[in-house]
Amino acid sequence: MPVPRVVIIGGGLAGSAAAMKLAELEFDVSVVSLTPLKRSHSACAQGGINSVNDLTRQLGDSEWKHFDDTVYGGDFLQHQPPVKAMADWAPRIIDLMDRLGVTFNRTPEGFRDQRRFGGTLYRRTAFAGATTGQQLLYALDEQVRRWECAGRVKKYESADFLGLALDDHGRACGCVVQDIQSMEIFTLPADAVIIASGGCGALFGRSTNSMACLGSAVSRVFQQGARYANGEFIQVHPTAIPGADKLRLISESARGEGGRVWVPRRPQDPRRPQDIPESERYYFLEDRYPKYGNLVPRDIATREIFRICIEDGLSVQADRMCVYLDVTHLPRDVLDRKLAGILEIYEKFQGADPRTAPMKIFPAVHYTMGGLWCDYERTNDGELVVGSPRNQQTNIPGLYAIGECDYQFHGANRLGANSLIACIFSGVTVAPGIAAYVDAQQRRPAETPASVFEQSRRAHQEQYDRLIARGGDGPNPYRLHQQLGAAMTRAATVIRRNAELDAAYQEVCALEEQSQRAAVADRSGWANQNAVFVRALADMFPLAKTILRGARLRDECRGAHYKPEFEMPAVDSNDPQQRKLQAERWCDVFEENNRRWLKTTVASWSSERQPEICYEPVDTSLIPPRPRLYGLAGADVIEQAWRTRQSRRELQPLVHVEP
Secondary structure: OOOOEEEEEOOOHHHHHHHHHHHHOOOEEEEEEOOOHHHOHHHHOOOOEEOOOHHHHHOOOOHHHHHHHHHHHOOOOOOHHHHHHHHHHHHHHHHHHHHOOOOOOEOOOOOEOEEOOOOOOOOOEEOOOOOHHHHHHHHHHHHHHHHHHOOOEEEEEOEEEEEEEEOOOOOEEEEEEEEOOOOOEEEEEOOEEEEOOOOOHHHHOOOOOOOOOOOHHHHHHHHOOOOEEOOOOEEEEEEEEOOOOOOEEOOOHHHHOOOEEEEEOOOOOOOOHHHOOHHHEEOHHHHHOOOOHHHOOHHHHHHHHHHHHHHOOOOOOOOOOOEEEEOOOOOHHHHHHHOHHHHHHHHHHHOOOOOOOOEEEEEEEEEEOOEEOOOOOEOOOOOEOOOOOOOOEOOOOOEEEOHHHEOOOOOOOOOOOHHHHHHHHHHHHHHHHHHHHHHHOOOOHHHOOHHHHHHHHHHHHHHHHHHHHOOOOOOOHHHHHHHHHHHHHHHOOOOOOHHHHHHHHHHHHHHHHHHOOOOOOOOOOOOOHHHHHHHHHHHHHHHHHHHHHHHHHOOOOEOOEOOHHHOOOOOOOOOHHHHHHHHHHHHHHHHHHHHHHOEEEEEEEOOOOOEEEEEEEOOOOOOOOOOOOOOOOOOHHHHHHHHHHHHHHHHOOOOOOOO
């Protein structure tokens, strides 16, 4: 019997983990990647990877609390069984990566060191200096190379996924790929296809993402019928530094090790920050969220920085929005041992040493919580059925999505250091599900007649030939990309307003029309990056329109999606009785908002080239939704009102109904 085959699109943490596990299960695996695997965007992850361990358990931590922090941080918009399974598996995954050779930082006693990250009160994040993603990726890359030498894995680096090949049952039976050096277009038959191609930061022009985060692979399967979920939830990281080419991340680990965010109380204070006394500094995160301080979740920290700079006018500079991120009070040996990677980035691109002067930072687009819709199977008591063929499978049979390009684990806001564990978990656990899927097929998808693959290849070859034939007379594609990024950044990042979303949608539609005629100045048949970019640009618009449409329809504030018009009512009275009434009103609005909007946005691409939006309920059977306050100063009255309300419900007698 032929050996089963799987094609993986993307060679980052998720794709490499899946390749390793599938090879162990005796699959033949093809990995298709725009870049060399070791240059995948996973290498840019800095701060760490989350899981509990024996040391955190001694302080009261547990897998359940990791699970609770994750769904609370995501504003309860995740299906809970997959998230619980991720938290339960996390300690084993960290142990696996340790044994594979990841150079995690150690305590003097030899235990893995842990740091705090946003949205938790526990030191739950294992790390390898400030280059954790790179170390994890290199360890998995070694395993992929091992199976490559054994003949189980074949890599197609510098290759672009063009689309799925579908059999007569609508199942994914392989894909069409282009070598972006020779420009040859060819097919790869397979029993299943995995999309592990990461996020779509390029839609926003400049972001902390690498140049390979185009969203192309996801967009192409979306246009072939795969659903896209929760697209409107885009994470804007609170701490980054601007650049003419891109925005560079300053990891949350700086705050996890004790870094403090502040601004001078006097607007645009001309003094050096080192010369401003403590009494004249405003540590606004610590002031408003004393319980979590500088480690509130990213969506909250980002909005607070915007409020300080834009509404309160306390930006450090008048001509550039920024606040200080200060690590100068930390010992130099700690900085060099735990944060050297990010400090070197700041020093290289800003020309200042963060060890002696506070860093100037501002929020930047960083992560896509939404992604391809995928399924899961749960038991009656809410556990994930590991090994089910439904897990991570999209609505197209045989097409799976893992890593950042699926929507499964982070809800409305991702907690820092949860991305790496989600990538590896989904990569490792998708493999047995695919094995079960292949075993259940009466006719193997890879045994589809050769004519199906040739027809798919020929269709993409004809599209490419038409693209090349355009010549250089059309609109400049790079300028169109800048305009798209500006429109998306203006309307669909930190603060969203319906009128601006409507205007941006119309602008994006106009830009999309121009992109269909965009110039292809380079007509060469070798390493034609111009043609590859023009094709990728056209595929940005379906996702951009889906993000904007989803944001326009969701009239609420949830996680990273914030519309001032629908903000929760204030509790600002000084009278105790009136504050209680305001808190009750807050809880009423909270419950009504969940009744209307605690649901997943699911988009399908229509024949009119517009996203069609529907909604599905969220499984919150394990942890019921509760107010997401993070110890906000003055919000204790809301928490008390909510607890009282829940207690009353629990005490209500059951009503007996006669049969």
